[in-house]
Amino acid sequence: MDVFLKGFFSWLPNVQLVHFLIVSAILFSLGMYGIVTRKNAILVLMGLELVLNAANINFIAFSRYGGLNLDGQVAAIFVIILAAAEAAIALAIVLNIYHRFQTVNIDEVSNLKE
Amino acid sequence: MSHDLLIQLSIATLLLPLLGFALLIFFGKRLPRQGDWLETGSISISLVFALIVMVQKLTLYPDQTLTLNFTWVDFQNVPGIGPLKIVLGFSVDNLAAIMTAVVALVSTAVHFFSIGYMHDDVRYSRYFAFLGFFSFSMLMIVLADNLFLLYVGWELVGISSYLLIGHWYERKSASDAAIKAFVVNRIGDVGFFIGINILYATFHTFGLKEIFEGIHSGTLPYGSEGWLTAAGVLIFCGAVGKSAQFPLHVWLPDAMEGPTPVSALIHAATMVAAGVYLLARTFPVMTAEALTIIAYVGAITAFISATIAIAQNDIKKVLAYSTISQLGYMVMALGVGAYTAGFFHLVTHAMFKAGLFLGSGSVIYALHQVLHHQGDHQTDAQDIRNMGGLKAKMPVTFWTFLMYTLAISGMPLTSGFLSKDEILAGTLAFNGLTGHVFIPIVGFLVAGLTAFYMFRLVILTFLGEHKDAHRLEHIHESPLVLTVPLIVLAALCFFVFFSFNPFSAASGWVAHAIVRPESVVPVSVAASTAETFEEALHHAHIPAMLMSLLAAGLGIVAAFSVYYWKKISADAVAARLRFVHVFLLNKWGFDDLYNNVVVGGTHVFTAVLRWFDDTIVDGLVNGSGSVTKLTSFVSGRFDAQAVDGLVNLTAYVSGASGLILRKFQTGKVQTYIVFAVMGVMIFYFVFRLF
Numbered sequence: 001m002d003v004f005l006k007g008f009f010s011w012l013p014n015v016q017l018v019h020f021l022i023v024s025a026i027l028f029s030l031g032m033y034g035i036v037t038r039k040n041a042i043l044v045l046m047g048l049e050l051v052l053n054a055a056n057i058n059f060i061a062f063s064r065y066g067g068l069n070l071d072g073q074v075a076a077i078f079v080i081i082l083a084a085a086e087a088a089i090a091l092a093i094v095l096n097i098y099h100r101f102q103t104v105n106i107d108e109v110s111n112l113k114e
Numbered sequence: 115m116s117h118d119l120l121i122q123l124s125i126a127t128l129l130l131p132l133l134g135f136a137l138l139i140f141f142g143k144r145l146p147r148q149g150d151w152l153e154t155g156s157i158s159i160s161l162v163f164a165l166i167v168m169v170q171k172l173t174l175y176p177d178q179t180l181t182l183n184f185t186w187v188d189f190q191n192v193p194g195i196g197p198l199k200i201v202l203g204f205s206v207d208n209l210a211a212i213m214t215a216v217v218a219l220v221s222t223a224v225h226f227f228s229i230g231y232m233h234d235d236v237r238y239s240r241y242f243a244f245l246g247f248f249s250f251s252m253l254m255i256v257l258a259d260n261l262f263l264l265y266v267g268w269e270l271v272g273i274s275s276y277l278l279i280g281h282w283y284e285r286k287s288a289s290d291a292a293i294k295a296f297v298v299n300r301i302g303d304v305g306f307f308i309g310i311n312i313l314y315a316t317f318h319t320f321g322l323k324e325i326f327e328g329i330h331s332g333t334l335p336y337g338s339e340g341w342l343t344a345a346g347v348l349i350f351c352g353a354v355g356k357s358a359q360f361p362l363h364v365w366l367p368d369a370m371e372g373p374t375p376v377s378a379l380i381h382a383a384t385m386v387a388a389g390v391y392l393l394a395r396t397f398p399v400m401t402a403e404a405l406t407i408i409a410y411v412g413a414i415t416a417f418i419s420a421t422i423a424i425a426q427n428d429i430k431k432v433l434a435y436s437t438i439s440q441l442g443y444m445v446m447a448l449g450v451g452a453y454t455a456g457f458f459h460l461v462t463h464a465m466f467k468a469g470l471f472l473g474s475g476s477v478i479y480a481l482h483q484v485l486h487h488q489g490d491h492q493t494d495a496q497d498i499r500n501m502g503g504l505k506a507k508m509p510v511t512f513w514t515f516l517m518y519t520l521a522i523s524g525m526p527l528t529s530g531f532l533s534k535d536e537i538l539a540g541t542l543a544f545n546g547l548t549g550h551v552f553i554p555i556v557g558f559l560v561a562g563l564t565a566f567y568m569f570r571l572v573i574l575t576f577l578g579e580h581k582d583a584h585r586l587e588h589i590h591e592s593p594l595v596l597t598v599p600l601i602v603l604a605a606l607c608f609f610v611f612f613s614f615n616p617f618s619a620a621s622g623w624v625a626h627a628i629v630r631p632e633s634v635v636p637v638s639v640a641a642s643t644a645e646t647f648e649e650a651l652h653h654a655h656i657p658a659m660l661m662s663l664l665a666a667g668l669g670i671v672a673a674f675s676v677y678y679w680k681k682i683s684a685d686a687v688a689a690r691l692r693f694v695h696v697f698l699l700n701k702w703g704f705d706d707l708y709n710n711v712v713v714g715g716t717h718v719f720t721a722v723l724r725w726f727d728d729t730i731v732d733g734l735v736n737g738s739g740s741v742t743k744l745t746s747f748v749s750g751r752f753d754a755q756a757v758d759g760l761v762n763l764t765a766y767v768s769g770a771s772g773l774i775l776r777k778f779q780t781g782k783v784q785t786y787i788v789f790a791v792m793g794v795m796i797f798y799f800v801f802r803l804f
Contacts (some may be wrong), residue, residue: 036784044784069246106783 302355
């Protein structure tokens with residue numbers, strides 16, 4: 001464990017921008033997967049949160065390594081606020097949909113198609 | 115009186131009848147008495163002006179020509195033609211001054227006569243308007259100093275004669291006669307027009323004076339004397355048409371269909387005099403050859419129409435043929451070089467021929483009134499066989515008519531004697547100088563024939579017995595408005611007005627005022643000079659006088675012995691010489707000849723043209739119609755199939771692609787997100803390639 005930790009910490013300074021981007025990409029893909037595959041509207045919104053957070057990781061990483069400095073962090077904070085607002089509105093919409101259709105399955109809520 | 119004032123007075127003479135015409139044609143019907151006083155008044159003032167101008171001109175400026183010129187158009191230098199400038203103007207020389215007075219005088223007499231003769235006509239004011247227009251046109255010919263204005267007046271005379279001859283156009287014969295007069299005149303006019311253009315092409319001016327000077331300085335049309343002769347003969351063509359010379363004389367007898375005063379006007383002062391006047395005007399450009407042609411045409415005309423006049427029974431037809439005959443005389447006189455005599459005869463003839471026509475009008479008027487009163491519509495009021503014995507009932511008409519007849523026959527103490535004698539002396543002189551013996555023979559023969567047929571007319575009309583005694587009782591003398599012009603004109607037939615010597619015009623004022631102008635053509639083609647001719651004329655004077663008296667005396671004696679004393683039966687002679695009589699009665703067959711050859715030929719020609727029109731032109735039109743139809747059918751099919759097909763194809767493709775694309779619109783948000791992500795990825799890979 002020690003060795004592992006020691007190895008890990010010794011590796012830590014070697015963490016580069018690319019690693020953050022890889023994590024961010026994985027997170028983005030997972031979020032996107034959730035958005036695309038889930039039937040439940042709540043879960044879709046959760047996928048959306050993952051995608052937004054993947055973007056946040058990118059902002060932070062670029063602020064640390066890419067020379068964006070505080071700008072990146074400010075952008076990340078904006079995204080977090082935006083995510084909160086979006087979640088509030090989206091959940092309100094979902095509630096309304098549930099009232100209207102008695103379901104949160106987005107496949108059944110396709111009345112706008114025609 | 116000053117130079118300018120005289121020319122202004124002449125132009126006033128010209129314009130007054132036009133003013134009357136313009137007022138009458140627009141307001142004629144609304145004026146009191148339909149405006150006859152207006153036109154008659156304006157022509158009377160014209161007459162006064164014309165007389166003043168004539169007297170002043172002949173006394174104050176006998177050797178000058180009064181002119182007034184103005185530039186009508188000036189196009190500067192026209193490419194391909196050269197300088198194009200047309201100067202028009204009026205001029206008054208002795209010839210024009212005398213002619214203006216004659217025209218105005220006869221025209222005034224005719225106007226006054228017409229007031230009585232036409233008083234209940236349907237188109238009374240229009241008649242007077244046209245009379246004025248006719249006078250205006252004729253005065254324009256007289257006063258023009260260039261061929262351009264002269265030609266304008268020439269054509270205006272043509273159209274006004276058409277209007278007046280066809281005044282009673284409801285009658286088919288009158289409208290036919292009007293058309294005939296116009297068309298026959300046009301034939302001559304074409305020649306005249308070409309003649310003018312030959313001169314214009316060479317001299318680039320219409321002014322007669324400039325043309326004369328040009329020829330005199332040695333310039334010839336197209337550099338050849340032949341062209342000069344051609345120009346002269348072509349100008350003479352115009353005179354042939356207007357002055358009713360052979361072979362275009364056929365319109366004049368038919369022109370009798372117009373009202374009788376119009377006949378008087380046409381035959382005496384206007385229209386037919388225009389041709390002779392034109393010849394006098396253009397005399398200096400005539401070559402010897404052209405003059406010889408003119409002399410022969412005149413002689414032939416004089417002879418043909420004198421013979422025809424013998425056989426006619428219509429009083430106006432006899433007078434018409436006598437006019438043609440006398441015109442032939444004048445033309446012949448100009449042709450032989452007896453310039454003064456030719457023009458002098460024009461003046462004297464104007465007086466007695468106007469009188470003869472007005473006299474015949476008076477007779478016809480009187481007879482017509484009676485026939486109308488008796489309800490007789492069968493008897494022809496113009497046929498001399500229905501007349502006779504009118505002397506007692508119409509003394510004024512008879513005595514004036516006799517005076518005119520003596521004058522036209524060339525009896526001593528009359529004006530006709532003076533002028534005719536001069537002409538015959540001229541033909542004799544011409545014969546002496548050139549050896550054309552035909553001309554004087556015809557001259558004397560026609561003098562005898564003229565006396566014969568004129569006295570035949572007088573005897574059959576006024577002497578002898580009237581056929582219907584009952585009718586004769588009701589005939590009475592015409593009113594004053596008709597007889598006064600007759601008396602005035604008869605008085606003017608006395609010799610004293612023209613020469614104080616009753617046997618020679620040489621000392622008279624006409625001979626002094628009208629001097630033969632020197633020819634301007636090159637000497638090699640010129641006729642004998644004025645001096646040589648004058649000398650020959652002097653020698654020929656006495657023989658000509660005696661022979662003409664003899665010829666006329668024989669003619670009169672023959673007329674009396676046939677028609678008055680009945681020594682020789684006219685019918686027996688006619689039966690004996692049946693062929694000749696019919697030939698003369700048919701006017702030498704000219705009308706038939708022209709009807710068959712010219713009119714018939716025109717019919718054949720038009721039939722050919724009609725065939726051409728029906729088959730070829732219509733065929734072309736129909737063919738192009740069919741082709742259009744076929745093309746439009748093909749293009750219609752093309753439109754329906756190809757163009758519409760393309761349009762439909764576009765629509766179909768849009769529809770089909772829409773059908774496919776709408777499958778993507780699933781309405782499921784998740785699918786859209788997949789598409790969006792895939793799209794972003796595709797863009798990423800696409801742009802990474804570059």
